[in-house]
Amino acid sequence: MTDYPIPAMDDVELVEVLRAVADPIRLQIVRVLADGRPHPKSMTEWGVDVQKSTMAHHFKTLREAGLTRTIVSGRTHEIQLRRDELDERFPGLVEALLRD
Secondary structure (H helix, E strand, C coil), rough: CCCCCCCCCCCHHHHHHHHHHCCCHHHHCCCCCCCCCCEEECCCCCCCCCHHHHHHHHHHHHHHHHHHEEEEECCCCEEEEEHHHHHCCCHHHHHHHHCC
């Protein structure tokens, strides 16, 4: 399902998750992904104005911290929040991140 490695949820550390979402752009990405559905990387509704390479860095950081997975289907790459897994490992975390 994914060609990009993600850490096992048991190996995801809260401090790394918090470090990843401390950046306002990555927090915005998590808020968009909070609906639990996969979103295309090329999606223009991320709500940020940065270069494609910068977005790639943010997507990688979120994935390596254990927050997201990248789903590859042919030439299509989609990003999905690991919402259910995060809710189980860190109850209330995603909801807290959604608050303003």
